[in-house]
Amino acid sequence: MEALNRDAWVGLSAQQKEELLRGMVIHFPAGMQYKGLETFERFGQRMETGVFSYEEQRFVFVPGDWVTLGWDRWQDGMDKETSADLLETVSEYGVEDVDSFLSSQMSPVREVYIAPMLVECTNRSLGWIEVTEAEAIAQENAYFAEELEKFKLSDLNQYELHQEFRLVRQGEAVQIFWFNEDLTLEYLIEKEIEAGFGLLTENEWEYLYGGGCRTLFPWGDSFDYTMKLKHFGSLKGVEGIVDVEAVPDLSLFEEDGRPYDLELPNFFGVQFAGDPYNYELTLDVSGNMMPKGGDGGAMICGGTGPLVGFLPATAVYYRDGNAGELDWEDMIDYMNYRRVIRLNDLEV
Known part of the structure; x- marks a missing residue:
């Protein structure tokens, strides 16, 4: 445990850090992968630490x-x-x-x-979940199909119907986000x-x-x-x-x-x-x-x-x-x- 605290961590060699980080993977959710050491420096502080990947999202180890x-x-x-x-x-x-x-x-x-x-x-x-066009249409929103077609033909980069759906232009594609109105804090904590x-x-x-x-x-x-x-x-x-x-x-x-x-x-x-x-x-x-x-x-x-x-x-x-x-x-x-x-x- 002491080796994972900041004062001790910065004193470890790169090899020692690698060994500790690789050994952590078994304690993480299945699919978490160790990617290697990276050094980050900003605002007068510097940290060499481990980078991990899980479902295409990056995670970093932060010492205590x-x-x-x-x-x-x-x-x-x-x-x-x-x-x-x-x-x-x-x-x-x-x-x-x-x-x-x-x-x-x-x-x-x-x-x-x-x-x-x-x-x-x-x-x-x-509050916003990215969905496919088919998933959005399945929501049977009275305005979505019409507004989506208008958006595709417009020069707008983004359009939102308050707390219903959001459209974002990404080159030739359109990202669709649906408002997660049923979400509660208790459910989020439990799910995570x-x-x-x-x-x-x-x-x-x-x-x-x-x-x-x-x-x-x-x-x-x-x-x-x-x-x-x-x-x-x-x-x-x-x-x-x-x-x-x-x-x-x-x-x-x-x-x-x-x-x-x-x-x-x-x-x-x-x-x-x-x-x-x-x-x-x-x-x-x-x-x-x-x-x-x-x-x-x-x-x-x-x-x-x-x-x-x-x-x-x-x-x-x-x-x-x-x-x-x-x-x-x-x-x-x-x-x-x-x-x-x-x-x-x-x-x-």
């Missing part, structure tokens, strides 16, 4: 650790640009104490042990347990996103204005602080073909949605839903600009204080989740 999570004060403090941007934005809403405002948006500081685990690299939609998986806890999610960092963002206390962000594009070349009241003018941004920065694999090899309109499902200590990584777009829709608008997707310890007021049926429309296998019972 004792870490401090939550946020209530700065480690290094903001730079002048971030500080001025943040103060200008929140003062429009009557906020005078920036530090108190930020602290109220974050999870509390606590010391926790995160068990070693195998984690799905990307998350998946909770039967398959040999669990769902992330809030503590695990914060560890995966920040690696135990004590800064506001995974990369530090200041915002990175060189990023390319969904809904804004690339911020490169924009002079000064973004006008927090303006709707983003994409003509001002250089669309350079880069991927969105927040979607890139981090130091554990884990990828996140990087979109404040989305949530990722995690569970609190009582097993209740605790959405992370977004706020349903509440702040960005208010014209707050990239810093505050993306705070739910960039601040490691952000909690959406309004999530408890939303119904499950509303949440799963823009909720994602990923599977995990905890390895705290393995003897190595």
